[in-house]
Amino acid sequence: MAAGPMKMRATLNGGVTDVRVLMTHPMETGQRKDPDGKLVPLHFIQNVTVKLNGRTVVESQISQGISRNPVFTFRLKGGAKGDRIEVSWIDNHGETNQTETAVA
Amino acid sequence: MRKFLGFCAVVGGGFCAAVLAQDAKKEIQRYQQMIAEGSPVELFELQGEELWKKPQGPNKVSLEKCDLGLGAGVVKGAYARLPRYFKDADRVMDLETRLLHCMVTLQGRKREETAARVFGSADRPSEMESLSAYIAAQSRGMKMAPGLSHPKEKEAYAMGRALYFHRAGAWDFSCASCHGEEGKRIRMQDLPVLYKPEHARPVVSTWPAYRVSTSQIVTLQWRMNNCYQQMRMPEPDFGSDTTVALILFLTATGKDAPYRGPGTKR
Amino acid sequence: MKARVFYSLAFIASAAFAQDVTKVLQRDFHARGQATMDRVVQDGVQRVCTESRDRPPAELAKSLEADQMKTIAYPSGSLMGDWKRGESIAQNGRGLQWTDKPGAAAGGSCYNCHQLSPQEASFGTLGPSLRQFGKLRGNGQEIQRYVYGKIYNAKAYNLCSQMPRLGLSGTLTEEQIKDLVALLLDPDSPVNR
Incomplete structure (x- = not known):
């Protein structure tokens, strides 16, 4: 369910x-075997970009060592x-997928 | 931790094992806290809402007219009042049994096909799992109050209680074989004594739940099914009176606890 | 005879209900894989333990335990197998489930309920700790027979024990039970170190 939903919350604290x-996201490591013993291919989020009012503030590269459905x-x-x-x-x-929200 | 393990390797013995178990328990608690704060359960709630509103089946209608006990289409607070007796079906139903009933009667879908894949996987979550997460979430903060007044509800409760203590199967187990004494565990898993209210409350107020180890939503129907599997029994039918009776017995025992799920499990 | 009369008076109400429960199970369950429907029908032990909530009248318990004792088939020769194989049997929690491959070697699920070897920190507590079991009791013929028998059919020693009858139910083979006897009694086994 790679195209499944995203959910975001942004709150201002002081x-x-x-x-x-x-x-x-399935975040497959490429090392896991399916029930038939075949390797499940590598499938993971590579880049996450965060924009504040249209300006890029975070540009991150992540790897496959992160759990399925990450937070x-x-x-x-x-x-x-x-x-x-x-x-x-x-x-x-x-x-790709994206979501947006207003700071509350 | 590594230093401590080294110490244990030198000294050895039961004391270290006990301390390690204590330590592991603390670590597990910390881990549980951490995963509860960023639980993917919300993703399933969103998908469940979509499925609730999506026209499906030969009748091409959504489930929005489904009566979960508080009137057609009322979702808020419905889960906290389940299981309960439904006049139109003349039987007691839990959430999943009722959802299946609505898929058949409202959407015109075939019962067997619809019930064929109620327990999903991480790669393919089931419709029932996402719907359960969505509906249950709409009862957050409300006290669990299943139906216990109708004669069929009373009958189901009594049957659930009898089933809990009924020993059968290749390994002679009843539910109470594992969930019968306080302070026991299987491997590192603590076992709630589910006929005691103080143990049942935290359970019924957090199921269904997202299970981190398998990356999927687990429901109470799944829990009953999986327990019977481990009890070396044959498989209970999905939505059968047996499963509903056990879920009612469990929910009734834990009643009055405010619902705070869907929870997050190890 | 006296015990039997007492039994029927005390449990007649719950006995009727247990029959109802069996009927419900027969209606609501289906066979899957190796988990066949004959499993929902209670045998005498299961019935008595259900009806008495695991507290059977002493006389009745004694006579049923004696019946269970007769089911234990002791192999000839030594009852001590290989503790290393025993350790992996103790770790393995598979066997007889509808998800398990029929015919594949099952485990004893021992660690689910018992503490055994010190290096395994993930052990259950439903049963007593078996740490140092052989060290405290020796490994003579008598204790070997007790351990073999207890694993084969726990109900022969304590009628309403929660421990499965691992030999009688066909979960473990003779060889596997011998390996578990060694895990508990062999002086070289980590259980006794």
Whole structure:
């Protein structure tokens, strides 16, 4: 369910914006075997980009050592209520997904 | 930790094993706390909502007219009042049994086909799992209050209780063989004594749940099925009176606990 | 005879209910894989333990335990196998489930309920700890027979024990039970170190 939903929450706490984003992704390590004993091919999120009001603030490269359906939490300095936060990912198959929310 | 293990290797003995077990227990608690804070359960709730509203089956209708006990289409608080007696079906039903009933009667789908794949996998979650997560989430904060007044509800409760203590199968187990005494565990897994309210409450208020080790939603119907598998019994039919009776007995024992699920499990 | 009369008076109500439960199970369950429907029908031990909530009248328990004792088939020769194989049998929790391959070697699920070797920290507590079992009791003929018999049919020693009858149920083979006897009694086994 690579194209499954994402869910994000962004809350302002004393000048710092706490962002929590859930992503639906199998995050296959390439080492797991299916019930028939065949290796399940590598399939993982490679890049995660975070934008604040359209400006890129986080550009991250991640690897396959992260669990299925990962959750990312991070803190952004500054930000104000109503600011627009966008998070997008691209995986090693070129599949992408994104979501956005306003800081609350 | 490594230093401590080294110490244990030198000294050895039961004391270290006990301390290690204690230590492991603390670590497990910390881990459980951590996973509860960023649980993918919300992703399944979103998918469940989509499925609830999606027209399906020969009748091309959604489940939005499904009566979960509080009237057609009422989702808020419905889970906290289940299982309960349904007049239209003349039997007691839990959430999953009722959902299957609505898929058949409202959407016109075939019962066998619809029930064929109710327990999904990480790669292919089942419709029933996502729907359960969505519906249950709409009862957060509400006290669990299953139906216990109708004669059929009373009958199901009594049957559930009898089933709990009924020993059968290739290994002579009843539910109470594992869930019968306080402070026991299988491997590192603590075993709640489910006929005691103080043990049943934290269980009924957090199921269904996201299971981190298998990356999927597990439901109470699945729990009953999997326990009977481990009891070396044949397989109970999905939504059968046996499974519903056990779920009612369990929920009734844990009643009045405010629902705070869907939870996150190891 | 006296015990029997007492038994029928005390449990007549719950006995009727246990029959109802069996009927419900026969209606609501289906065979899957090697888990066949004959398994829902209770034998005498299961019935008595269900009806008495695992507290059978002493006389009745004694006579049924004696019946169970007769089911234990002791192999000839030594009862001590290989503790190393015993350790892996103790670790293995498979066998007789509808998900298990029929005919594949089963395990004893021992660690699910018992503490055994010190290096295994993930052990259950439903049964007593078996650490140092042989060290405390020796490994003579008598204790070998007891351990073999207890694993083969735990109900021969304690009628309503929660431990499966691992030999009688066809879960473990004679050889496997001997390996478990060695795991518990062999002085070289980690259980006794």
